Amino acid sequence: MLPDVSRWLRTRTSRTADWPPDAVLAAKRDHRISVILPARDEEPTVGQIVGRIRRDLQERLPLVDELVVVDSRSHDATARVAAAAGAHVVDQDGMLRGYGAMTGKGEALWKGLAATTGDLVVFVDADLRDFDPHFVTGLLGPLLADPSLAYVKGCYDRPLADGPTTRPHSGGRVTELVARPLINLYWPELAGFVQPLAGEYAGRRAVLERVPFVTGYGVELGLLVDLLHLAGLTALAQVDLGVRVHSHQPTDALGRMAGHIMLTAWSRLQREGRLVSADRPGELMVQFHRAGHVWRPRESRVDVHERPPLITIPEYTAGSLPVPQRGSR
Numbered sequence: 421m422l423p424d425v426s427r428w429l430r431t432r433t434s435r436t437a438d439w440p441p442d443a444v445l446a447a448k449r450d451h452r453i454s455v456i457l458p459a460r461d462e463e464p465t466v467g468q469i470v471g472r473i474r475r476d477l478q479e480r481l482p483l484v485d486e487l488v489v490v491d492s493r494s495h496d497a498t499a500r501v502a503a504a505a506g507a508h509v510v511d512q513d514g515m516l517r518g519y520g521a522m523t524g525k526g527e528a529l530w531k532g533l534a535a536t537t538g539d540l541v542v543f544v545d546a547d548l549r550d551f552d553p554h555f556v557t558g559l560l561g562p563l564l565a566d567p568s569l570a571y572v573k574g575c576y577d578r579p580l581a582d583g584p585t586t587r588p589h590s591g592g593r594v595t596e597l598v599a600r601p602l603i604n605l606y607w608p609e610l611a612g613f614v615q616p617l618a619g620e621y622a623g624r625r626a627v628l629e630r631v632p633f634v635t636g637y638g639v640e641l642g643l644l645v646d647l648l649h650l651a652g653l654t655a656l657a658q659v660d661l662g663v664r665v666h667s668h669q670p671t672d673a674l675g676r677m678a679g680h681i682m683l684t685a686w687s688r689l690q691r692e693g694r695l696v697s698a699d700r701p702g703e704l705m706v707q708f709h710r711a712g713h714v715w716r717p718r719e720s721r722v723d724v725h726e727r728p729p730l731i732t733i734p735e736y737t738a739g740s741l742p743v744p745q746r747g748s749r
């Protein structure tokens with residue numbers, strides 16, 4: 421491990437116990453805090469997460485000023501459940517209509533950032549099954565304590581619930597098989613991040629609005645690489661949040677996710693001038709499933725699009741964004 425990374429690991433890694441909620445509230449002062457949940461078909465879990473944030477971090481502890489769920493083209497009752505639990509719900513495709521509608525988690529995050537006003541922003545996945553408010557206070561603690569910090573990622577143990585059994589430390593399959601190798605090969609300065617693809621992270625709006633958002637699952641890798649270049653490693657940190665249990669996607673979906681992440685890495689290597697390629701990689705992935713005696717191919721598009729830094733969007737910088745709220749109280 422690079423000496424700078426060893427030092428970073430020692431000095432920029434903390435844990436939730438270091439950030440007691442009352443101390444975090446005391447450090448809030450005049451900061452405005454937004455929590456954003458990207459949610460596609462998360463009806464079973466989004467209400468419990470929103471409810472805990474609302475109860476523990478808005479009613480009991482006036483820490484969170486804005487609680488937004490971005491409904492990312494859900495087919496279930498995600499929007500209704502989130503609104504009933506107390507979130508403002510933003511329709512992903514209802515924002516910035518003039519810039520087209522893209523798909524993916526990163527699109528939901530970019531629209532959520534556009535739809536909120538906090539100078540500190542916390543992103544939390546909406547499929548967590550063991551959410552605890554310390555996920556939010558742990559991520560905010562370092563940012564409130566150290567103005568030189570720009571971005572804090574969660575890290576945790578990631579058990580893999582596999583039907584009736586749970587395999588400890590087996591989650592984060594795309595992290596271990598794709599993202600971590602890519603990071604160590606091409607961005608070893610980031611090798612100290614225990615969970616580079618963690619879906620829980622917080623940052624200063626002044627920094628987040630200055631980087632592009634990859635619209636698909638490459639968003640976490642894209643943000644880490646772009647923030648490393650924009651703010652530098654010492655402006656980044658991580659907090660041990662303990663254990664994170666979430667809904668798992670099937671292997672073929674993770675295969676497409678891996679494609680997003682590889683294409684995102686390729687795009688950053690191109691941008692850095694480290695990879696000169698005569699032709700762009702393909703954007704079609706063929707996967708297979710058995711149908712009797714034959715293997716049925718299934719093609720899917722795996723492509724990387726990205727949204728520009730929000731500060732390049734006139735409606736955003738003018739503060740004139742109409743924020744459509746579906747189902748909000």
Ligand SMILES: O=c1ccn([C@@H]2O[C@H](COP(=O)(O)OP(=O)(O)O)[C@@H](O)[C@H]2O)c(=O)[nH]1
Pocket residue numbers: 457458459460461462490492523524525526528544545546547619666667668669
């Ligand atoms: O197009 C999408 C895909 C995902 N998500 C949300 O992003 C988070 C992480 O996505 P997912 O659970 O699919 O990824 P995993 O955690 O399985 O890697 C979840 O809250 C999803 O609902 C989203 O808002 N829009």
Ligand SMILES: O=C(O)[C@@H](COP(=O)(O)O)O[C@H]1O[C@H](CO)[C@@H](O)[C@H](O)[C@H]1O
Pocket residue numbers: 525545578579580590591592593594595596617618619620637638639640641666667668669674677
């Ligand atoms: O870390 C991973 O390998 C993937 C899949 O996790 P599991 O193997 O289902 O535990 O989950 C993460 O990756 C996504 C892409 O970056 C993030 O958007 C998710 O928030 C995160 O859960």
